[in-house]
Amino acid sequence: MRSPLPPVxxxxxxxxxxxxxxxxxxxxxxxxxxxSTQDTGLLDSLVPRFERLCRCRVKTIAVGTGQALALGAxxxxxxxxxxxxxxxxxxxxxxxxxxxxxxxxxxxVVVGPSADPAGIRQARQxxxxxxxxxxxxxxxxxxxxxxxxxxxxLKLWKEAGVEPKGPWYLQIGQGMGATLRVASQxxxxxxxxxxxxxxxxxxxxLGILFxxxxxxxxxxxxxxxxxxxxxxxxxxxxxAFAAFIVAPETQQFIGRFGADRFGRPLFxxxxxxxxxxxxxxxx
Numbered sequence: 441m442r443s444p445l446p447p448v449x450x451x452x453x454x455x456x457x458x459x460x461x462x463x464x465x466x467x468x469x470x471x472x473x474x475x476s477t478q479d480t481g482l483l484d485s486l487v488p489r490f491e492r493l494c495r496c497r498v499k500t501i502a503v504g505t506g507q508a509l510a511l512g513a514x515x516x517x518x519x520x521x522x523x524x525x526x527x528x529x530x531x532x533x534x535x536x537x538x539x540x541x542x543x544x545x546x547x548x549v550v551v552g553p554s555a556d557p558a559g560i561r562q563a564r565q566x567x568x569x570x571x572x573x574x575x576x577x578x579x580x581x582x583x584x585x586x587x588x589x590x591x592x593x594l595k596l597w598k599e600a601g602v603e604p605k606g607p608w609y610l611q612i613g614q615g616m617g618a619t620l621r622v623a624s625q626x627x628x629x630x631x632x633x634x635x636x637x638x639x640x641x642x643x644x645x646l647g648i649l650f651x652x653x654x655x656x657x658x659x660x661x662x663x664x665x666x667x668x669x670x671x672x673x674x675x676x677x678x679x680a681f682a683a684f685i686v687a688p689e690t691q692q693f694i695g696r697f698g699a700d701r702f703g704r705p706l707f708x709x710x711x712x713x714x715x716x717x718x719x720x721x722x723x
Contacts, residue, residue, distance in 0.1 A: 468497045469677035472508035472517035474588055475615030477660075480635040480706050482697055489693075490684050496677060502615070504587030512537060512663075515670030518678035521685065523633075523660045524588035525715065532663070539679070540663040541686050542715060544694050544707040547658050548592060550650040551620070551637055552578075552629035560629065560649040569650050570600035577608040579628035583619045584611035588658075593631045596655070620644055633658050635706035638698065659710070659718060662686065686711035 469490075477483050478500065487498045501511065505522040512520040513536040521543065522528060531537050550560055550569055558576035563569040573580055574597075582604070583590040597604050610628060612619045616636045623630040624644040637648070662682045667675040684690055691709035698706035710718065 467674045467677060468499055469494070469519065469674055469681055470499045470501065470517045471519055471521065471681060472501045472503065472511040473521040474505045474508060474523055474660075475502045475617065476523070476589075476633045476636045477521060478502035479615065479617040480639045480698070482635075482694070482707065485693070485697065486685070486690065489690075490681060493684065494677065494680050498681070504583065504585040504590060504615070506586030506588075506591065509537075512665045515665055515673050517665065518674040519662065519664050519681045521660060521662050522588060523658055524591050525659055525661070527588075527591065528661055528663065535666055535669065537663040538666050539682060540661050541682065542710045542713055542718075543660045543662050543685055544691075545657060545659050545710050545718060546633055546635050546707050547651070548589065548631055548656040549634050549637060549648045550629060550631055551623070551644075551646040552649050553627045553645065554647050555627075556649055558629065563650055566596055566650075566653045566655050567600045570596055570602055573629060574600075574602045574604065577606065579608050579610055579623075579626050580604065581610045581612055581619050581623035581626065581628040581630040583616065584613050585615070587616070589616060589631060589633060592656075596631075620646065635698070638702045638704075638706060654719075657718065659715060660707075 483500055487500065491498055501517065505524040506527065508520050508522050509527060509531055511517040513531055528540060532540055552560060558572045558578040560569055560572060563572055582593060612622050616632055617640055619630055620632055620637065620640055624646050662685050664678040664682055665673050667673050691711050694707050695705055695709040
């Protein structure tokens with residue numbers, strides 16, 4: 441006999457029935473996530489759908505991935521949606537999080553002023569981009585907030601043997617949207633996820649100057665704090681949100697999100713994929 445529930449509701453029901461403390465009423469869910477999921481408008485579409493299914497409220501904390509992971513690692517969030525794979529893996533190895541699952545991907549791009557004083561358009565690879573930025577001393581706006589974007593940026597500088605410093609290196613200390621606005625105002629370059637750039641593009645005087653390198657793949661995972669370490673965490677609600685965001689119906693929605701407005705989806709669903717396959721294909 442087929443379930444009368446649609447697939448996403450069925451997945452949510454299973455999560456609620458099997459999660460620790462499932463007998464208790466589902467409390468509000470605290471979601472810690474990166475600013476890109478908010479700036480693109482994705483959360484504005486997904487969260488109300490989840491709230492209707494779980495009959496709960498979601499409190500969203502949109503910060504840099506490093507901050508989101510730190511909140512979860514202290515038991516101050518019930519579920520995290522983030523995009524810094526190496527940092528995520530470290531927290532999982534330390535036993536702070538469990539149930540790490542792929543959700544979606546997009547990619548990072550380097551944006552900047554149309555005049556392109558550093559000659560980024562002529563770069564063939566990421567290391568060339570980094571060297572041109574450093575040699576040209578053209579303004580570069582860094583998020584400088586321990587976000588997934590910032591961690592990737594710092595990794596790229598390091599791999600290219602460049603230490604970014606000086607008045608040209610602008611450390612914004614804010615989210616992606618704010619960093620892009622500062623870059624636009626100051627005629628600076630910036631590393632950004634494509635989705636946030638497209639969502640804010642109309643208000644920015646910035647264009648995509650470099651894209652497509654395998655190092656710029658952007659992978660998002662969902663995971664929940666280890667309830668054995670944090671008994672006050674709403675494990676039921678966190679597990680339910682994790683089940684919801686990887687459920688087939690939600691993945692289909694993610695795969696369409698933004699296409700009507702921007703001519704292409706802002707994210708690619710990836711819950712059915714393996715991370716190593718994604719990385720192999722990107723390389």
